[in-house]
Amino acid sequence: MKKYLGIDFGLSHIGLATSEHTLATPLPSLVNDSTLISRLVSIVHQEGITHIVCGLPEGQLASKITIFAKELHLATGIPVICHPETLSTQEAIALLRESGASRAKLKDDHSYAACLILEDYLELTASSRA
Numbered sequence: 001m002k003k004y005l006g007i008d009f010g011l012s013h014i015g016l017a018t019s020e021h022t023l024a025t026p027l028p029s030l031v032n033d034s035t036l037i038s039r040l041v042s043i044v045h046q047e048g049i050t051h052i053v054c055g056l057p058e059g060q061l062a063s064k065i066t067i068f069a070k071e072l073h074l075a076t077g078i079p080v081i082c083h084p085e086t087l088s089t090q091e092a093i094a095l096l097r098e099s100g101a102s103r104a105k106l107k108d109d110h111s112y113a114a115c116l117i118l119e120d121y122l123e124l125t126a127s128s129r130a
Contacts, residue, residue, distance in 0.1 A: 005044060006118025007054040008085075008110045009065045014040075015110025017118050018047055022126065024118040026111035037075050044076050052078055055085035055117035083121045 006024055008015035014036060016027040030039055043049070054069050056062055069080040 002050045003048050004118055004122070005040075005047065005049045005052045006114040006121070007052065008113035008117055009054060009061070009068060010110055011061075011064075013110045015112070015114035016043070017111060017114035018049070019118050019122060022119065022122045024115035024122075026115050029110045037071055040072060041075050044078060049076075049078060052076070052080040053083050053118050053121045054080055055113070056082040057085055081121065083117060083124075085117050085120070 001020060004019045004024075006015075006017040006019065010032060012032055014030045014032050016029060017024040018027060019025065027043070030036060044052070052069075052072060054065060054072075056065055066082065069082050072078075073080045
């Protein structure tokens, strides 16, 4: 069975989410520091991840994310798919506010953005198979 890890890459924090089907579940976000790749390798092994989907926005951050995706693939041996995304963090914040989410949930907006990225990718691939 396939298990996906969704990533919302930010310069200070990395949002994470997992999914086996079409609905993603947020994981705690990680600080983007020199230990990031090794912590992600641990998560990939602990969670039994088979595929990684990383949001790829337009603009300057895209080149950093592409390099990050290559490093993560080399470290894990797992395919890393860069999926186009725009404004996922802002969209996640808006959805959380609409739902009346607590301040604690609003602080982990990157992980909810990772959910949106992963769910969008899974919906797109499911519709292309239909």
